[in-house]
Amino acid sequence: MLNKWNPWVLLFALSSLIAAFSQMLLKKSASEPHSSVIREYMNIKVIAGYGLMVVGMLLCVLGYARNVSMQSGSVMESIGNLWVMLLSFLFFREPVTKRKLAGNALIIAGIIVFNLF
Amino acid sequence: MENTKKHEIKGPKGLLSILAIQLAVMLYTVSSVCAKMAGTHPGSIRIFGMEISGLSPAGIRWLFLEVLCLGLxxxxxxxxxxxxxxxxxxxxxxxxxxxxxxxxxxxxxxxxKPLRLIGIIIVFCGIMTVNSDVE
Structure with a gap:
């Protein structure tokens, strides 16, 4: 049961929050016009976005170094969907629908079921 | 609101699109494999006199591969x-x-473990539910 639960798995939740912020930056950049293909990639939002993603990845390495299993890490990372919903609302005013809420409730339930056994 | 034209996921072209996205997703998960490899190489490295545990020189190689995957x-x-x-x-x-x-x-x-697999399937259903919310 929970006695084997590794608290370092929470690093993956933090990592996915950082990754969600990076997605916001990438989406912002992708929806803006650019003068050239190079500019599509070489702009501050894309660079910052992928920089944040690297920080998130390093947090995952740290988690794995603390004996978090790959299955536990990936399941915890799925909480990123919740972060994306919240941040999409904040940055793009995307509506928080009942379906999104239900889906995220399922994700949380799945994470709990996974970590209980 | 953005005005960029979006592709539709329909027909053989749609299937190719899904395949292309899945390959990208697979690449993403391979980067996680590299992260796990990097993290499971115990040891430490010394940078500017500072001891950084958890990343041996072998681990650093995996980290480099991870960044390569991430870049691609x-x-x-x-x-x-x-x-x-x-x-x-x-x-x-x-x-x-x-x-x-x-x-x-x-x-x-x-x-x-069957119950862990059930947890994973519930998470998957949740993600699909969230993403089926398309206008």
Whole structure:
């Protein structure tokens, strides 16, 4: 049961929050016009976005170094969907629908079921 | 509101699109494999006199590979989110949890516990539910 639960798995939740912020930056950049293909990639939002993603990845390495299993890490990372919903609302005013809420409730339930056994 | 024209996921072309997105998703999960490899190489390195534990020189090589995967993924993913709605891209990314599960069993010999698998399936259903919310 929970006695084997590794608290370092929470690093993956933090990592996915950082990754969600990076997605916001990438989406912002992708929806803006650019003068050239190079500019599509070489702009501050894309660079910052992928920089944040690297920080998130390093947090995952740290988690794995603390004996978090790959299955536990990936399941915890799925909480990123919740972060994306919240941040999409904040940055793009995307509506928080009942379906999104239900889906995220399922994700949380799945994470709990996974970590209980 | 953005005005960029989005591709539709229909017909053989749509199938190719999904395949392309899935390859990107697979690449993303391979970067996680590298992260796990980097993290499971115990030891420490010394940078500017500072001891950094958890990353041996062998681990650093995996970290480099991870960044390489991430870089390649970055180029592909940027094109994907430019062409498709984030919701479609993320619906496909839902499968990452299964790819990761496959790698965890095949490469790291992690156990396949039925109840954990149920947890993973519930998470997958949740992700699909979230992403089925397309206007």
């Amino acid at each position: 993924y970055a180029v592909v993913w940027q094109q994907i989110i430019k062409r498709y709605d984030l919701s479609i891209a993320y619906a496909n990314r839902a499968f990452a949890i299964f790819w990761t599960f496959i790698w965890s069993v095949l490469i790291f010999h992690e156990p396949v």
